[in-house]
Amino acid sequence: MAPEQSPPGVRIRGLTVAYRTPAGELPAVCGVDLDLAPGTITGVVGESGSGKSTLALSLLNAVQPPGRIAAGSVEIDGLGDVVALGGEGLRRARGRHVGYVFQAAQNSLNPLKTVGKQVLDLGRSHGVADLRGLLADARGLLDRMGLDGARVLDSYQHELSGGMRQRVGIMLALVLNARLVVLDEPTTALDMITQATILRIVREVHAERGLTTLVITHDLGVVAEVADRLAVMYGGRIVEQGPTRQVLAEPRHPYTRGLLRAIPRLVGDIAEARALPGRPPTLADIPADGCVFRERCPLRMDACETGSPPVVTRGSRSAACHAVRDDEGDRPAVAATTGEDQS
Ligand SMILES: Nc1ncnc2c1ncn2[C@@H]1O[C@H](COP(=O)(O)OP(=O)(O)OP(=O)(O)O)[C@@H](O)[C@H]1O
Numbered sequence: 001m002a003p004e005q006s007p008p009g010v011r012i013r014g015l016t017v018a019y020r021t022p023a024g025e026l027p028a029v030c031g032v033d034l035d036l037a038p039g040t041i042t043g044v045v046g047e048s049g050s051g052k053s054t055l056a057l058s059l060l061n062a063v064q065p066p067g068r069i070a071a072g073s074v075e076i077d078g079l080g081d082v083v084a085l086g087g088e089g090l091r092r093a094r095g096r097h098v099g100y101v102f103q104a105a106q107n108s109l110n111p112l113k114t115v116g117k118q119v120l121d122l123g124r125s126h127g128v129a130d131l132r133g134l135l136a137d138a139r140g141l142l143d144r145m146g147l148d149g150a151r152v153l154d155s156y157q158h159e160l161s162g163g164m165r166q167r168v169g170i171m172l173a174l175v176l177n178a179r180l181v182v183l184d185e186p187t188t189a190l191d192m193i194t195q196a197t198i199l200r201i202v203r204e205v206h207a208e209r210g211l212t213t214l215v216i217t218h219d220l221g222v223v224a225e226v227a228d229r230l231a232v233m234y235g236g237r238i239v240e241q242g243p244t245r246q247v248l249a250e251p252r253h254p255y256t257r258g259l260l261r262a263i264p265r266l267v268g269d270i271a272e273a274r275a276l277p278g279r280p281p282t283l284a285d286i287p288a289d290g291c292v293f294r295e296r297c298p299l300r301m302d303a304c305e306t307g308s309p310p311v312v313t314r315g316s317r318s319a320a321c322h323a324v325r326d327d328e329g330d331r332p333a334v335a336a337t338t339g340e341d342q343s
Pocket residue numbers: 019020021028046047048049050051052053054055065066067103218281282283
């Protein structure tokens with residue numbers, strides 16, 4: 001199984017994805033720049049509706065109408081710009097190059113077919129010649145994830161628990177040997193023990209197979225467990241990103257600070273935990289101009305009303321906030337320590 005090529009890197013630039021709504025076409029993802037460094041796990045975190053799944057779907061050029069990628073590019077090593085990719089090239093890329101576990105994957109298996117039959121369907125749709133070998137790989141992966149692979153392959157969806165189905169979803173994303181894997185909310189709706197098991201599996205399989213992995217979640221605890229780098233989304237923008245430990249230890253954007261303060265198990269003291277006031281915006285009320293977070297921001301100032309806040313990059317971290325700039329603007333730039341500086 002030891003893969004020889006290096007894992008793919010991904011460069012997302014100026015990505016804007018809009019949905020057609022009764023109020024016109026509105027961006028759910030707006031001007032996003034994000035790099036996935038080869039061989040790393042990147043976590044994207046944000047509240048419901050912040051655009052995480054829309055961003056993830058763009059990695060496969062799989063945004064469905066009434067949505068469309070309105071601007072930008074998604075360069076994946078070995079594939080090129082997937083935004084420009086269409087038809088057969090795109091179909092083959094899905095599964096082979098990019099393995100995808102959709103949000104609520106535990107409910108997206110075909111209820112009328114055994115898991116094994118679905119593996120065979122997947123193999124046939126990708127022209128796999130050795131279907132027996134594919135089934136053996138599927139069984140091996142399931143065994144590897146602590147399941148009885150042979151039994152799971154003979155099972156229907158309703159015979160499996162939520163945690164088992166989630167692992168089946170991960171197996172289906174890996175079985176064609178994709179080296180870029182996107183997991184959208186891999187542990188939502190699972191109990192804490194099963195969640196910990198799945199995250200351990202994600203980490204192990206990532207390292208074993210030499211993957212580049214994107215984990216989407218609303219749960220900062222999940223990214224704290226698995227992600228090397230962290231991107232925080234709000235209202236379709238990435239408001240802060242950097243190495244996970246640094247961002248969690250010293251958040252810069254007021255939204256990241258608010259998110260962290262709301263989590264007792266990260267703060268360490270329930271009495272200290274404070275919910276972020278207000279609600280995240282829906283598509284219709286994301287402000288068209290100015291900072292998208294200003295309605296809920298304790299540091300709001302005049303400059304936040306118009307234009308996009310400048311992305312302040314220091315070393316391997318960046319944050320889009322006027323207050324961050326004013327706060328730390330006269331400090332010298334910190335030299336990049338991780339070699340993944342994005343200037
Ligand atoms: N098919 C659609 N038509 C119109 N609007 C949509 C559609 N799909 C998503 N949206 C809107 O786009 C925004 C981003 O949605 P998205 O599903 O990407 O968010 P998310 O961060 O994944 O949320 P969640 O944590 O709930 O999964 C939301 O405001 C959502 O209502």
